[in-house]
Amino acid sequence: MNEKRLIHPIYTSIWTIQHIRNGKVIWSDVGKNSLVQQGEEQILETYFRAGVSFTPTQFYVRLCNETLLITSTLTSISTEPSGFGYAPQLLERSTVGFPTKELIGGVQRLTSKVISFTAVGGQIGPVNVAYLSTTSDNTGALIAFRTLSMARTILSADTMTLQFRVQLS
Numbered sequence: 001m002n003e004k005r006l007i008h009p010i011y012t013s014i015w016t017i018q019h020i021r022n023g024k025v026i027w028s029d030v031g032k033n034s035l036v037q038q039g040e041e042q043i044l045e046t047y048f049r050a051g052v053s054f055t056p057t058q059f060y061v062r063l064c065n066e067t068l069l070i071t072s073t074l075t076s077i078s079t080e081p082s083g084f085g086y087a088p089q090l091l092e093r094s095t096v097g098f099p100t101k102e103l104i105g106g107v108q109r110l111t112s113k114v115i116s117f118t119a120v121g122g123q124i125g126p127v128n129v130a131y132l133s134t135t136s137d138n139t140g141a142l143i144a145f146r147t148l149s150m151a152r153t154i155l156s157a158d159t160m161t162l163q164f165r166v167q168l169s
Contacts, residue, residue: 011035011043015146015164017130019154029149033132033164036070039143042134056134059097059143060088061115061162063127068145074138081127084156085120088136098166109167117160124154130162 012032019027045054063086065079080088091097091112100111117124128151134140146164154160 013166020159033146038141059091062088084122086124089115115162119154126151126153
C-alpha cells in the first residue's frame with residue numbers, strides 16, 4: 001500500500017478545528033482527514049464480517065504532536081499531551097456523538113457533536129494532529145487523523161474545538 005495515500009477515495013471526513021481565546025476564534029482550520037489502515041479494517045470487519053472484537057462501543061478524539069502515516073497505530077503515538085486539563089474526549093457511538101444525519105446531494109452524511117479541549121493552569125501542546133481512536137488509552141485502534149495546517153499551543157483558558165462530518169462517497 002502506498003504510504004503517501006492519505007485521503008481515502010471513498011471515505012470522506014471533513015474536520016473543522018478552531019482555537020478560541022477570550023471567546024474569539026483566533027485560528028481556524030478545515031480539511032479532510034486521513035483514514036488509516038486500522039480504520040479501514042475496523043469498518044470492513046464491523047460492517048461486513050460482524051467482527052465483534054472490532055466493533056467499538058465509543059470513540060475518542062485525541063491530540064498529539066508528530067507525523068502520522070496511514071500505517072500508524074495508537075502504540076506508535078508518543079507525544080499525546082498530559083495535564084493542564086487535557087484528556088481524550090469521548091465521542092459517543094450514537095446519536096449523541098453524531099446528532100445530525102442528513103442527505104446532501106444524494107449522499108448520507110453524519111456530523112459529530114463539537115469536542116472541546118480547554119487548557120487549565122498551564123498550556124496544552126504544542127499539538128499538530130487531531131485523531132480518532134476507539135479507546136482513551138493505547139489498547140484500541142487508531143481510526144483516522146487530521147494534520148493541522150500549523151502546530152497550535154492551547155494556552156491556559158484557551159479552548160480548541162473540533163467537529164467533523166463523515167460520509168461515504
